[in-house]
Amino acid sequence: MKQKINLLIAFSIVALIVLMTVQCYLVKTTYDYKVAQFHTQIKNEIAQITNDYSDIDSVLVSKKEALYKSLSENYMKGKNTKLNVKNGVLKNDFQSALTKEIQRRFERDLPNFKIDFAIVLNKFILYKSTQRVDTIFSEKPFIKNKLYGNLASLNHAFLVRNYVGTTNGTFENQEYQLLTEDSMYVSVIDWEIIILRRMTIILILSLISITTLISLFIIAIKGLIKQKKVSDVKTDFINNITHELKTPLATLGISTKILEQKKIRDNDENFNAIVNTISRQNNRLQNLIDQVMANSLAENEIELQKEKIEIENFMISIINDFKITFPKIVLKTDFQTEKTILILDKFHLTTAFLNVLENAVKYGSNTITVKTKIVENQFSISIEDDGIGIAKNKQSLLFEKFYRVEQGNLHNTKGLGLGLYYVNQIVKAHQGSVSVISDLGKGTQFTILLKV
Secondary structure (H helix, E strand, O other), X not given: OHHHHHHHHHHHHHHHHHHHHHHHHHHHHHHHHHHHHHHHHHHHHXXXXXXXXXXXXXXXXXXXXXXXXXXXXXXXXXOOOXXXXXXXXXXXXXXXXXXXXXXXHHHHHOOOOOEEEEEEEEEEEEEEOOOOOEEEEEOOOOHHHEEEEOOOOOOOOEEEEEEEEEEEEEEOOEEEEEEEXXXXXXXEOOHHHHHHHHOHHHHHHHHHHHHHHHHHHHHHHHHHHHHHHHHHHHHHHHHHHHHHOHHHHHHHHHHHHHHOOHHXXXXXXXXXXXXXXXXXXXXXXXXXXHHHHHOOOOOOOOOOOOEEEEHHHHHHHHHHHHHHHOOOOEEEEEEOOOOOEEEEOHHHHHHHHHHHHHHHHHOOOOEEEEEEEEEOOEEEEEEEEOOOOOOHHHHOOOOOXXXXXXXXXXXXXXXXOOHHXXXXXXXXXXXXXXXEEEXXXXXXXXXXXXXX
16 A cells, blocks of 8 residues: 555656646747747838838948948959958948937837847958959858947847848959848847736746646645555554553453452452442543544544542542552652642543553653642643653654654554644643653653643
């Protein structure tokens, strides 16, 4: 059963990871599609503004063409090197003016977007009739080859379009043709936010679906863990139920043997005391069985049957019964109160006090001291033992259901881990409190406070 549940949990985790991965992939795919769609939109809108930046300002474009001719002809004369031509093209006098004109057109015709751009030179090639093609310049787009624009980098920019221009001329009775290729790159400010806004519905639905998946997974895992815990507890219960019922049975057995002694039967006081013990333990045994059958160890609301009792005599009767069951344990009393009347449930509190006493025996106690006193209008019952003690980091778990203190990595004592949990529930039902003080190797002190 345990292995099957572990495999089911592992499979569920893998399935959740796969589903989340698929969901993330779909969101990423949608994001990429939205980015491509956005780029296409910008390209189309820029194309509607101008087919070629040359129509932005005819005067500036004329200056640019004149510069290109001059540089080309000087190169053919041998006055310019290829590097001189490149530098002359990139460092022109009309660079700033043309940048401002293009920027102004974007601001006017695309008011919803803030656009930075760069037009970079890719190629500068001469075709001469009598000679082979002379490639003066040909490179991949780099921001260092920027002709116009205000972009400082092409890292987050995208290509809008390429411009191929040709210029025909005659030099020394020889015809030549100049071919240039420019590329425009643009970057829209805050484009990521624009894309995310367009994906708002998709992102919300994805978030809801992922949250739902995780929630269902957590609920399912909690259910499996709870089922596993219940299964383990049932197994543990079957293995340990005899131990939980052993105390009243042992007391009954010892009391019966004592009654076999003639001197006890002849002494009315001793005889009546033993009979009373047998009667009390018989009633307790019956009630314990009823509780097990009804699964009432705090699974359902505890119903108290309260009555007025003298708490000191009540404690003495519990201690006397305990001494019969554990004759080797030294049990001392230090009552600083007397004839205190409290309204309590005798059965439940008897079981609660015995659980604390038996817990002390389980964990190595030889001497137990029960003390009573009044503390700030509350009746205090402290049970001190000289057992192995409890580590500080374990004390906060003592009153949790099914928890048992481990010695090393093993449980060396029998029990269901319900005893102290039951004690806590019963004391709370009486509107009281229970606390513990302990150190490893120095024993333990449980203190129960009840309203006076």
